[in-house]
Amino acid sequence: MNNPDPRIYVAGHRGLVGSAIVRALRARGYTNIVTRTHDELELTDQDAVRAFFRAERIDHVYLAAARVGGIHANNSYPAEFIYDNLMVQANVVHEAWRAGVGRLLFLGSSCIYPRLAQQPIREEYLMDGALEPTNEPYAVAKIAGIKLCESYNRQYGTDFRSVMPTNLYGPGDNYHPQNSHVIPALVRRFHEAKAEGAREVVIWGSGKPMREFLYVDDMAAASVHVMSLPLESYAAVTDPMHSHINVGSGNEVSIHELAHLVGEVVGFEGRIVFDATKPDGTPRKLLDVSKLRSLGWSANTPLREGLHRAYAAFLAVQLADATA
Numbered sequence: 416m417n418n419p420d421p422r423i424y425v426a427g428h429r430g431l432v433g434s435a436i437v438r439a440l441r442a443r444g445y446t447n448i449v450t451r452t453h454d455e456l457e458l459t460d461q462d463a464v465r466a467f468f469r470a471e472r473i474d475h476v477y478l479a480a481a482r483v484g485g486i487h488a489n490n491s492y493p494a495e496f497i498y499d500n501l502m503v504q505a506n507v508v509h510e511a512w513r514a515g516v517g518r519l520l521f522l523g524s525s526c527i528y529p530r531l532a533q534q535p536i537r538e539e540y541l542m543d544g545a546l547e548p549t550n551e552p553y554a555v556a557k558i559a560g561i562k563l564c565e566s567y568n569r570q571y572g573t574d575f576r577s578v579m580p581t582n583l584y585g586p587g588d589n590y591h592p593q594n595s596h597v598i599p600a601l602v603r604r605f606h607e608a609k610a611e612g613a614r615e616v617v618i619w620g621s622g623k624p625m626r627e628f629l630y631v632d633d634m635a636a637a638s639v640h641v642m643s644l645p646l647e648s649y650a651a652v653t654d655p656m657h658s659h660i661n662v663g664s665g666n667e668v669s670i671h672e673l674a675h676l677v678g679e680v681v682g683f684e685g686r687i688v689f690d691a692t693k694p695d696g697t698p699r700k701l702l703d704v705s706k707l708r709s710l711g712w713s714a715n716t717p718l719r720e721g722l723h724r725a726y727a728a729f730l731a732v733q734l735a736d737a738t739a
């Protein structure tokens with residue numbers, strides 16, 4: 416019989432996705448959740464990861480720890496993006512197998528797919544063409560993560576699953592002015608422009624790229640849903656090696672439309688201008704989410720509502736920082 420309250424390790428529990436996964440697990444009544452901060456457990460250190468799994472007797476793992484960032488961070492620190500991600504996932508997957516972990520969820524990213532993939536992007540388009548250069552090292556690491564899980568499943572019969580999220584946003588995001596993703600970057604930039612009474616806000620690139628966005632609590636719900644499925648159900652829609660599955664909202668907007676929407680949510684009334692000297696990245700990446708829908712899950716937070724919640728979370732952080 417399945418253990419109703421498995422011992423669950425959420426790696427990266429202080430990050431955007433990991434913190435939402437912990438919220439989702441607690442809301443569903445799971446109480447046996449194990450966490451370690453980065454300072455307490457360095458996941459690139461194999462000996463430390465081995466000792467952790469040996470001591471903790473974990474049943475399930477959510478692997479939401481990774482080196483993560485937006486287009487500028489990926490383009491500026493390619494060595495860290497490939498090295499850290501390869502090491503973290505190799506250590507966690509290998510030591511989880513050694514320790515007999517029953518089920519693991521690896522979080523990849525929609526940037527694993529070819530830059531000019533047919534849209535919407537189906538899971539089987541993986542490795543069908545060249546990757547987007549601004550994030551190729553990160554994407555190569557994430558592809559290796561999928562293949563790690565597949566290989567352990569094939570050779571050792573493990574149950575290691577992989578989800579490929581589209582661009583995420585929400586409470587707990589990284590608001591670094593350069594290294595963050597577009598939504599937290601714009602929330603902060605519009606907020607500061609409004610506070611300073613600035614006449615214009617500059618957005619990177621042409622404004623033409625299309626992106627699909629998913630609110631992070633929807634992502635967490637999808638992760639818990641995928642981990643709760645019987646293996647036969649998951650394996651029936653993934654390929655025979657129990658490969659990856661896309662997670663998205665099914666809707667896309669241009670960066671131009673997004674900028675106007677964030678400006679509206681924040682209440683900025685000035686001009687929005689585009690700096691075409693900055694990179695656009697992939698022109699379009701809309702995921703085909705029919706496999707996940709066939710398994711009974713779909714997103715339910717519209718972008719405008721998610722942006723209002725994300726801005727409220729940003730304001731709460733500002734307030735806490737100001738009163739600290």
Ligand SMILES: NC(=O)C1=CN([C@@H]2O[C@H](COP(=O)(O)OP(=O)(O)OC[C@H]3O[C@@H](n4cnc5c(N)ncnc54)[C@H](OP(=O)(O)O)[C@@H]3O)[C@@H](O)[C@H]2O)C=CC1
Nearest residue numbers: 427429430431432453457458480481483522524580582583
């Ligand atoms: N955000 C997005 O738009 C998307 C994210 N994803 C994927 O979702 C997952 C979670 O991303 P997200 O929550 O946004 O990322 P965050 O950067 O918000 O969180 C990552 C967490 O992992 C921890 N971490 C990083 N490196 C190590 C390490 N070497 N040892 C221990 N802990 C470490 C970080 O700790 P610390 O901060 O202390 O370093 C942080 O708590 C990743 O796999 C990412 O690739 C996929 C698609 C889109």
Ligand SMILES: C[C@H]1O[C@H](OP(=O)(O)OP(=O)(O)OC[C@H]2O[C@@H](n3cnc4c(=O)[nH]c(N)nc43)[C@H](O)[C@@H]2O)[C@@H](O)[C@@H](O)C1=O
Nearest residue numbers: 485486489524526550595596597600619620624694695696
């Ligand atoms: C999730 C995904 O995240 C990264 O890829 P990306 O989709 O290109 O993500 P992004 O959020 O950084 O940018 C989206 C778009 O928005 C434009 N843009 C405008 N103005 C700002 C801005 O101020 N900041 C940022 N970051 N982008 C901006 C930007 O030029 C681009 O056209 C990957 O490296 C990879 O890590 C990955 O998997």
